[in-house]
Every structure is written in C-alpha cells, then in structure tokens.
Amino acid sequence: xxxxCNSCIYDFFFVPLQSQRCEHVLTASTMIEIKPYIEHxxxxxxxxxxxxxxxxxxxxxxxxxxxxxxxxxxxxxxxQRLNQPNTATYVGEGKLEEIRQYxxxxxxxxxxxxxxxxxxxxxDELSPxxxxxxxxxxxxREKHPANVRVIDRTILILEIFLQRAQTSxxxxxxxxxxxxxxxxxxxxxxxxxxxxxxxxxxxxxMGETQIEADKRVIGQRxxxxxxxxxxxxxxxxxxxxxxxKMVRVALVGYTNVGKxxxxxxxxxxxxxxxxxxxxxxxxxxxxxTIDNLPxxxxxxxxxxxxxxxxxxxxxxxxxxxxxEADLLIHVVDISHPNFEEQYExxxxxxxxxxxxxxxxxxxxNKIDNFTYVPKEEDDLTPIQRENLSLEDLEKSWxxxxxxxxxxxxxxxxxxxxxxRALMYDxxxxxxxxxxxxxxxxxxxxxxxE
Numbered sequence: 542x543x544x545x546c547n548s549c550i551y552d553f554f555f556v557p558l559q560s561q562r563c564e565h566v567l568t569a570s571t572m573i574e575i576k577p578y579i580e581h582x583x584x585x586x587x588x589x590x591x592x593x594x595x596x597x598x599x600x601x602x603x604x605x606x607x608x609x610x611x612x613x614x615x616x617x618x619x620x621q622r623l624n625q626p627n628t629a630t631y632v633g634e635g636k637l638e639e640i641r642q643y644x645x646x647x648x649x650x651x652x653x654x655x656x657x658x659x660x661x662x663x664x665d666e667l668s669p670x671x672x673x674x675x676x677x678x679x680x681x682r683e684k685h686p687a688n689v690r691v692i693d694r695t696i697l698i699l700e701i702f703l704q705r706a707q708t709s710x711x712x713x714x715x716x717x718x719x720x721x722x723x724x725x726x727x728x729x730x731x732x733x734x735x736x737x738x739x740x741x742x743x744x745x746x747m748g749e750t751q752i753e754a755d756k757r758v759i760g761q762r763x764x765x766x767x768x769x770x771x772x773x774x775x776x777x778x779x780x781x782x783x784x785x786k787m788v789r790v791a792l793v794g795y796t797n798v799g800k801x802x803x804x805x806x807x808x809x810x811x812x813x814x815x816x817x818x819x820x821x822x823x824x825x826x827x828x829x830t831i832d833n834l835p836x837x838x839x840x841x842x843x844x845x846x847x848x849x850x851x852x853x854x855x856x857x858x859x860x861x862x863x864x865e866a867d868l869l870i871h872v873v874d875i876s877h878p879n880f881e882e883q884y885e886x887x888x889x890x891x892x893x894x895x896x897x898x899x900x901x902x903x904x905x906n907k908i909d910n911f912t913y914v915p916k917e918e919d920d921l922t923p924i925q926r927e928n929l930s931l932e933d934l935e936k937s938w939x940x941x942x943x944x945x946x947x948x949x950x951x952x953x954x955x956x957x958x959x960x961r962a963l964m965y966d967x968x969x970x971x972x973x974x975x976x977x978x979x980x981x982x983x984x985x986x987x988x989x990e
Contacts, residue, residue: 580613580659588622599879604664604694611701630674631663637678644689660690667693669726694847710773717766720759727752788836788968791866795883796843798874799906803951804840831965844887860894867971869901876910902945902963909950
C-alpha cells in the first residue's frame with residue numbers, strides 16, 4: 542500500500558518526511574490508500590492430435606497457476622481444436638476475432654465484476670512473427686489501438702523467475718535467459734526514429750535502425766553475462782570440490798511437489814517453502830546427519846513441462862548439483878491428477894542432463910491430500926485413474942521400483958522415519974563403497990553393543 546495525500550495526491554511512500562514538498566498534514570481524513578494494480582488475463586490453448594482435450598485443460602490449469610504465481614488473475618479461457626498451430630497467428634482467424642471481441646466487451650462493460658483485459662497468455666511458445674500478428678489483431682480498434690500485451694508460457698515462466706530470483710547468481714542466470722529469449726522478439730518502440738543517418742556531406746549512408754541498435758546492446762549484455770556465469774560456474778565448481786568426502790544427495794522433482802518442505806524436515810533448516818510454482822530458485826545445500834552418518838543435502842529448482850531451453854542452459858550450475866549427486870531423491874506429488882506425467886517429465890529431464898543413470902529413491906509425497914472416487918459394484922465401465930486407491934497404485938508400476946519407493950506426507954510427518962532409514966541404508970552403502978576405511982563415518986555405539 543502507498544500513503545498518498547488526498548489533497549494533492551502526492552506520494553509519501555518514496556520521499557522521506559524531511560524532504561516532502563507537500564505541506565498538508567496526513568490524517569485519517571486527508572490520507573487515502575492506493576492498492577497495487579492487478580493485471581487480468583485470458584488464457585489460450587489448442588487441442589491437437591498430439592494433445593487431447595483433457596491434457597489441454599490440465600495444461601491450462603497449470604498455466605493459470607503460473608499466472609496466479611506471477612500475480613495475474615485469469616478471467617477467461619479460449620480453446621480451439623486444430624491439426625496444428627497456425628503459423629501466422631497460432632489460432633485461427635475466427636478464434637482470434639472471438640478473443641478480440643471479448644476484450645472489447647470487457648473494456649466497454651460498466652459492470653464492476655468485469656475487469657479490462659491487460660494480457661493474453663498462450664500456452665505454447667510463440668514465434669516472433671506470431672507475437673507481432675497477434676498483437677496487431679488483438680489491439681486493432683476503429684479509433685485508437687488498444688495496449689493489450691501478448692505473451693506465451695515461456696515469457697511467463699521467465700517473468701516469474703525474474704520476480705523470485707533472490708541472489709545475484711540467480712538474477713544473472715535469469716537475466717541472461719530473458720535476454721536470449723527477447724533478442725529475436727524485439728518490436729518497434731520508437732516510431733519517430735526510422736533510421737539514424739550516418740556519414741557527412743551529401744553522401745550520408747543509411748544508419749542502423751533503432752531495433753538494430755537495441756539488438757547490438759542486448760548482444761553485448763548477453764556476452765557480458767555469459768562471462769559472468771562462467772566465473773560463477775567456476776566458483777561453484779570449486780565450492781563443490783571443497784565439500785570434502787561426504788556423500789551428496791539432491792532433491793529433485795516437479796515444481797510445487799514439496800521438496801523445500803521435505804528439505805526443512807530432514808535438515809531442520811528454514812528454506813523458503815510456499816504453495817506456489819518456483820518458490821525455490823537458488824540451490825540450497827545443508828549438512829544433514831542421520832544417526833552416525835553425515836551427508837550433504839541440496840534442494841534444487843523444480844522442473845516443469847515445456848521448460849524453456851534458455852533456462853536449462855542458464856541454470857547450468859544448479860543442474861550440476863544433480864549431475865554430481867551420488868543419490869537423487871525424486872519427490873512426486875501423488876495427490877496431483879497427472880502425477881505420472883510429471884514423474885516422466887522429471888525423469889526424462891534428468892536423463893537428458895545426466896550421462897549415467899543415477900541411484901534414485903522415489904518419494905511419493907502429499908498422501909494426506911490424495912483422494913479417489915470408488916467405482917460402484919454395478920459400474921461396468923473401464924477403471925479410470927481417479928478410481929484407483931493408494932493401495933491400488935502401490936501395486937501398479939510403482940511396485941517395480943522395489944524398496945526404492947516410499948509414500949510420505951512431509952507436512953504431517955507421515956513415514957518420515959521410514960524415509961530416513963531408507964536414506965541411511967543407501968547413503969551408507971555409497972559411503973562404504975567409496976571410503977572402505979570408514980574414515981568419516983562416526984562410531985555407532987548401539988551397533989557396537
């Protein structure tokens with residue numbers, strides 16, 4: 542909230558009291574509060590032969606969660622069935638006109654519940670040509686063009702990362718990814734600057750356009766950030782080498798599955814945890830001791846479907862924690878309707894970044910939120926995913942994971958002792974294999990007796 546003088550609407554938030562130019566005294570009657578502006582958005586997705594309707598709806602649910610994480614309120618969804626995205630406008634001309642008319646109706650509506658639309662968010666990555674055409678089509682008006690932003694899933698994720706990056710390391714990574722994405726998508730912002738003239742006399746050559754100058758500046762900034770990231774990567778590699786002989790364990794998983802909550806529980810630390818996507822961007826490493834066995838536990842950034850490859854490249858040092866880990870704790874939100882797809886997304890991403898297969902414990906978290914719909918005895922329709930109980934799931938493909946599979950609730954601390962015992966056995970086996978003389982393992986006097 543900002544404190545603003547009701548008499549002259551002078552902002553008291555940024556200016557110290559001793560330097561205020563306003564002579565009015567702030568009292569309950571002369572002060573008003575200005576709430577921060579909240580953007581409202583419509584979401585757009587496609588149903589294709591490769592992406593059925595139920596999956597498209599689930600993707601839009603996740604896109605809505607991403608928008609909410611960024612502070613944007615989704616108010617409407619548009620879905621179209623196409624064989625493939627339109628190369629010019631992503632959606633067809635009819636659907637584009639439908640979106641435009643809806644935005645105009647929201648602008649003209651005097652209903653307090655009808656908020657004007659500020660941004661249109663598309664579920665897939667848009668090409669520079671598609672963004673230009675969509676902005677032109679959506680903002681077209683008879684008198685004055687509107688100013689509705691057009692963004693895609695990738696730029697939304699990048700903006701969330703920019704918003705949530707805390708350390709200089711994370712900010713550098715995200716800024717580089719953001720610039721790499723925006724470089725080919727720069728649009729004209731200065732209509733008064735057509736071309737800068739170069740040379741002198743009558744033989745002046747055509748200078749560079751404003752957009753070319755911007756590209757040059759951004760290219761220089763990317764080169765500078767790339768050098769900075771190389772320095773940071775070298776520093777992070779040195780830090781990993783200095784961690785000694787302890788076994789390294791990394792928490793991995795889809796975003797918002799409870800990794801940070803589990804990290805706090807195992808390490809007794811206070812890593813930031815929130816029911817939002819990408820609550821954790823910076824890798825956090827803690828020394829943890831179970832019984833007589835110390836090891837290093839790291840909490841990494843969460844994965845997501847359609848993760849921008851710019852982020853994968855920029856977060857090299859973060860992913861190095863996964864590459865160099867001796868044991869992975871793959872956390873899965875079993876209460877999510879499509880947890881199996883999330884499991885495959887993370888497993889495939891790990892397979893892409895790790896050359897060799899990692900020892901992994903799969904932890905199915907949030908069993909306290911798990912629900913299912915029992916089938917009626919006279920219901921002869923095929924059993925669906927929502928009809929399977931937790932016991933049924935344990936007997937499914939998860940049974941092939943053997944002892945490296947466990948069901949817990951980090952919030953309610955269910956089966957945490959069993960998880961600790963499982964981790965102890967796996968870490969101890971790695972430690973003894975690597976250091977047969979046991980020069981780091983503390984003596985367990987209970988075992989000695």
